[in-house]
Amino acid sequence: xxxxxxxxxxxxxxxxxxxxxxxxxxxxxxxxxxxxxxxxxxxxxxxxxxxxxxxxxxxxxxxxxxxxxxxxxxxxxxxxxxxxxxxxxxxxxxxxxxxxxxxxxxxxxxxxxxxxxxxxxxxxxxxxxxxxxxxxxxxxxxxxxxxxxxxxxxxxxxxxxxxxxxxxxxxxxxxxxxxxxxxxxxxxxxxxxxxxxxxxxxxxxxxxxxxxxxxxxxxxxxxxxxxxxxxxxxxxxxxxxxxxxxxxxxxxxxxxxxxxxxxxxxxxxxxxxxxxxxxxxxxxxxxxxxxxxxxxxxxxxxxxxxxxxxxxxxxxxxxxxxxxxxxxxxxxxxxxxxxxxxxxxxxx
Numbered sequence: 001x002x003x004x005x006x007x008x009x010x011x012x013x014x015x016x017x018x019x020x021x022x023x024x025x026x027x028x029x030x031x032x033x034x035x036x037x038x039x040x041x042x043x044x045x046x047x048x049x050x051x052x053x054x055x056x057x058x059x060x061x062x063x064x065x066x067x068x069x070x071x072x073x074x075x076x077x078x079x080x081x082x083x084x085x086x087x088x089x090x091x092x093x094x095x096x097x098x099x100x101x102x103x104x105x106x107x108x109x110x111x112x113x114x115x116x117x118x119x120x121x122x123x124x125x126x127x128x129x130x131x132x133x134x135x136x137x138x139x140x141x142x143x144x145x146x147x148x149x150x151x152x153x154x155x156x157x158x159x160x161x162x163x164x165x166x167x168x169x170x171x172x173x174x175x176x177x178x179x180x181x182x183x184x185x186x187x188x189x190x191x192x193x194x195x196x197x198x199x200x201x202x203x204x205x206x207x208x209x210x211x212x213x214x215x216x217x218x219x220x221x222x223x224x225x226x227x228x229x230x231x232x233x234x235x236x237x238x239x240x241x242x243x244x245x246x247x248x249x250x251x252x253x254x255x256x257x258x259x260x261x262x263x264x265x266x267x268x269x270x271x272x273x274x275x276x277x278x279x280x281x282x283x284x285x286x287x288x289x290x291x292x293x294x295x296x297x298x299x300x301x302x303x304x305x306x307x308x309x310x311x312x313x314x315x316x317x318x319x320x321x322x323x324x325x326x327x328x329x330x331x332x333x334x335x336x337x338x339x340x341x342x343x344x345x346x347x348x
Contacts, residue, residue, distance in 0.1 A: 034103035079127030110160035121183030126175035231255035292333035
């Protein structure tokens with residue numbers, strides 16, 4: 001279980017790694033703890049690049065990134081982001097975020113079937129994508145490719161390798177960037193330079209570089225989503241690998257999306273919070289049917305619920321990726337806005 005910011009901040013203060021009146025970002029605190037406990041590690045520390053959202057851009061800006069030949073489109077598959085690197089002659093894979101318990105990147109050890117011809121000190125970034133949505137781990141049956149990738153990388157390596165072999169469903173590495181080449185950082189180089197080096201990397205049938213489209217990017221997005229893809233990432237060919245903030249002119253995610261009005265039908269809790277999130281429903285043939293669970297609530301709103309202000313019956317416009325074909329719920333649901341003046345009676 002991931003520790004909270006307050007947990008790791010208290011530990012850093014106790015070790016005198018930060019002052020009590022300091023308030024550095026979480027990633028900086030973890031880095032200081034990492035250096036304190038582990039010293040030199042296999043991978044250099046750097047934050048993963050964060051994606052801007054197309055919806056955060058103005059209409060003119062959106063039109064520009066779709067039409068400009070300065071931007072390319074890459075498919076965004078429903079996979080698990082990770083890094084591949086060569087260390088002491090051994091190909092290794094790791095997570096892209098530091099653990100708040102070990103203060104290191106978690107190694108992914110169930111990828112013995114993958115082969116990539118890398119130079120020592122090279123680091124690729126990409127996604128692990130499952131061959132299939134449905135995977136039976138013996139404890140659960142996954143419903144999509146991301147769940148399958150997470151399930152396999154969370155298991156003991158021998159068990160994960162056996163499942164991949166028996167069910168003929170392997171994890172594949174789709175590389176979309178090269179951050180270090182032969183020990184030299186390329187993060188300050190433009191994307192087209194890094195892409196040129198990436199296209200020279202070779203591997204077996206479980207490795208590939210993601211496709212880049214420079215032509216009709218909107219059509220490519222529509223076709224990809226129609227075939228079940230998650231969306232695309234629009235990337236400026238001249239952008240560097242920026243790890244601070246979410247630059248609006250760097251990498252921009254575009255996902256298939258839906259929106260729908262629904263009313264709050266319940267509040268769910270967790271071990272740490274009495275108001276961990278909200279359940280939303282619509283009525284079908286006069287019967288309430290839950291279509292979403294939303295956990296990302298503002299702290300103040302969460303406190304109001306815990307202090308007795310019930311949100312039940314309030315109506316909100318929800319956004320999300322799509323409806324799950326199995327559960328009927330919205331995937332990646334979030335609250336777009338509250339519909340003041342409406343309540344659950346409007347759904348009768």
